[in-house]
Amino acid sequence: MLPAPTDVQAVASEFAGCADLSWNLDRDARLFLIERAEDAAELAFRQVATATKKSASVNAMVSRKKYWFRLAAAGPAGQGPWSEPISVFAP
Numbered sequence: 561m562l563p564a565p566t567d568v569q570a571v572a573s574e575f576a577g578c579a580d581l582s583w584n585l586d587r588d589a590r591l592f593l594i595e596r597a598e599d600a601a602e603l604a605f606r607q608v609a610t611a612t613k614k615s616a617s618v619n620a621m622v623s624r625k626k627y628w629f630r631l632a633a634a635g636p637a638g639q640g641p642w643s644e645p646i647s648v649f650a651p
Contacts, residue, residue: 562589562633562640570629570648578619579648581629585614586640589633594618595642599626603645621650 565583573580581594592611596618597603605628609618621627628645 561637562586562635564641564643565589565592565631565633566643568629568631568643568646570646572648572651573617573619575619575651576623577621577650578617579621579627579629579650580615580617581631582615583631583643586633588635588637589640590636591634592616593632593634593639595630595632596621597628597645599628599647603628605630605645623650625650 568583594609595605596608597605630642630645633640
């Protein structure tokens with residue numbers, strides 16, 4: 561099984577409503593699943609993007625609102641566990 565992505569980072573993009581994500585790449589991963597949740601007492605994650613590299617930009621967020629992201633690697637053996645959630649305020 562693939563490990564969870566590590567060193568996950570999210571920063572506000574220079575564009576309104578966008579965030580730039582990056583993480584360490586596991587060489588056996590073929591795809592990364594990206595989920596987002598709006599800030600709440602209970603986070604309700606839903607998939608918003610996939611990536612094949614070690615970074616991605618995610619948009620369609622409300623400016624000045626806090627969001628949480630988590631990632632999972634996927635490969636021939638299936639999907640690995642989710643990373644720890646990280647937060648960012650949309651610009």
